[in-house]
Amino acid sequence: MKKMQNLLGKIFGIGILPVMFVVCNINTYTNTGGFDAEVFAAQNQETPISLVKKDDDVVIYKNDIIVRSDELKKEFKKEVDKNKPGEKPASQKQEISALDTVNKDLKEGKKYEARNILSDLFINGSMPEKQKEIKDQLDKLNEEIIFSPIPFPDATMYTVQPGDVLVRIAKRFNTNYELIMKVNGKASNRLNIGEQLKILPGKTRILISKRNFTLLLLLNDKYVKQYRIATGKNNKTPVGTFEVKNKMKEPVWYSPDGGVFPYGSKENILGTRWIGFKDKPNIYGYGIHGTTQPETVGTAASNGCIRMLNSDVEELYDFVTPDTEIVIQE
Known part of the structure; x- marks a missing residue:
């Protein structure tokens, strides 16, 4: 009443x-x-x-x-x-059910299946209160699924043949030889006939959030890793979808204020890697790079480019191929 x-x-x-x-x-x-x-x-x-x-x-x-x-x-x-107690929206029930499935898969040793469910939950951001917990689980699972020689469904196991070299193998699978070396724990590019190599073929995508200062790396639309970044001061970082123009190790910096500074000079702020974007009308000279100012990561501090810690951009660099799509959002 x-x-x-x-x-x-x-x-x-x-x-x-x-x-x-x-x-x-x-x-x-x-x-x-x-x-x-x-x-x-x-x-x-x-x-x-x-x-x-x-x-x-x-x-x-x-x-x-x-x-x-x-x-x-x-x-x-x-x-x-x-106002009925205990009633939850259908979407929330589905998410809770998904987490139950993850726990069940992990108990049964189905790490690949659990990773895929967690990846979808993280990318969709449907459980913000558990986002960090999900990320931590994903990073732990990907230590085996992505960053180790252990076979998983996404990977191709390749047997080295006479005359093989890493660069040609990488090109055949649309990947980078540096990534093959990293995944397989190889200190050199020397190959042995009959050696088994784990290769990660597929398309990579990069999703950048200016608001959150994060860069999300995806392989075949599944979570690989999330990194902290710095963006442009005064909102100089453009939004939109970009393509890869070039990649450089130990890049030279062409300052917008004039001057050319080789890698290693104290004026060069680009760090150890450069991933350049293809130019667009009124948008040119942008890219992702390392930094000599690690304290700026997590802030709006650059001239418009995306800054990363050198160790992070080196890892990202190994995944990026000419067809990698880069999406920058507010």
Whole structure:
């Protein structure tokens, strides 16, 4: 009864007397809390509230507002359903179910399947309160799935043949020889006939969030790793989709203020790697690079480029291929 009264109060902006469907106390209470009939009559002489009963239904009129009792019942049911204890939205139930599946997969040793579910949850950002926990799990799983020689469904196991060299193998699988070396823990590019190499073929994508100062690396649309970055001061970093123009180790810096500074000079701020973007109309000279100023990572500090820690950009560099898509968002 009290909830129905509160609901009527929300609709009409009034208090409700404890009588079912009787709406008559609009600004009519005296200071002692009682009902003043004279005040009510004076305030409602032109448009009195009337109740018309027909076929067990009630229509309430107040100025231009007409509400049928069956509509009130529907609104009341929505209010009650919304406040039912323990009820969760369908999407939230699905996410909880997904986490249950992850736990089950991990217990059964299905790390690849668990990683894929967690990857989708993280990329969609559907459980913000668990985002860090999901990221930590993903990083742990990818130590084996991505960054180790252990076979997994996404990977190709290649047997070295006579005459093979790493550069040609990498080109055949649209990847980089540096990534093959990293994944397989090789200190040199020397190959042995019959050696098994784990190769990670597929398309890489980079998603950059200016607001969060993060760069997300995907392989075949699955999470690989997330890195902290610096962006352009005064919102100089452009948004949009970009393609890779070039890649350079130990890059020379051509300062926008003039001057050419080789790698290693104290004026060169590019760090150890450069990943350049193809130019667009009025957008040119941008890219992803390392930095000699690691303290700026996590802030808006650059001339518009994306800065990363040198160790992070070196890892990213090994994944980036000519067809890598780079998406920068606010």
